[in-house]
Amino acid sequence: MERKHIEFIQSQSLYWTRGPDGIELKVLSEEAATGDRAALIRYPAGWQDNREDSLSAEEFFVLDGQLDIGGESFRRNYFGFLPERTGEARTSESGALVLSFRFASGDPDGRSEPLRIDTAAMPWDVTVLDGKLTHLRLARKILRLGPNDSGRTYLLAGLPHGVPQVPDMPQETHPHAEEMFMIHGEMKSPQGIMTTGAYFYRPGGILHGPHVSEFGFLMFMRQPGSNRVITEWSERRAPLPIDAAFAPRSAFELPEAWRTPHPVRPVY
Ligand SMILES: [Fe+2]
CATH class of the missing domain: 2.60.120.10 (Jelly Rolls)
Structure with a gap:
């Protein structure tokens, strides 16, 4: 199954919804049956969560603030990838605005090495052009x-x-x-x-x-x-x-x- 065509929305037009764990969420696109989801997530300052359950793979990009996952810091312009895992400590002292792409539970496409990239420090590739x-x-x-x-x-x-x-x-x-x-x-x-x-x-x-x-x-x-x-x-x-x-x-x-x-x- 695949997420549905939507082209395009301005995320400012969507309302924030508050999750039970204190984060705020704007779901941009979702396949509810599988959990495949794109969302903006707002973590309040001082937020912390220690999960012990199974978490599906996730790609994310920090738009603002700082998020700490398993002792590693992700600041503005950082990209992260986390494969499917059991348990996680996630905190945000300053608060953070994060673009998140959660994979469907059990998705084999989410089985690869974790990544933490300061994208602002990467060089641009200007060689490949259609x-x-x-x-x-x-x-x-x-x-x-x-x-x-x-x-x-x-x-x-x-x-x-x-x-x-x-x-x-x-x-x-x-x-x-x-x-x-x-x-x-x-x-x-x-x-x-x-x-x-x-x-x-x-x-x-x-x-x-x-x-x-x-x-x-x-x-x-x-x-x-x-x-x-x-x-x-x-x-x-x-x-x-x-x-x-x-x-x-x-x-x-x-x-x-x-x-x-x-x-x-x-x-x-
Ligand atoms: Fe295209």
């Missing part, structure tokens, strides 16, 4: 490659003024899923303008794009189903999505707050 995406001036940092070609997790950045001087462009389809959280920046799409805090989960086989960026972006990307991007470009070209109105696509009915247009430019 010829049809040169307008975005892309760079990336690969954070994790799943076992058995099960998926790649990476940071993707693009320069401002990534809008080509053409009226239309081809669209793309992948056989694998794509999942994105906008850490900072802006990207224009036919579904509207994604800004800081935007999120989508797109299963494989869905025609999408074109995408252009006027102000640049830093994205947290996941690619469930393949360790490399496989793209089929359409023959037919679609108009450039300049300032398209917010019109999210989804495989289920979105709550009204999620469909409400959001500010796309800073307010001074």
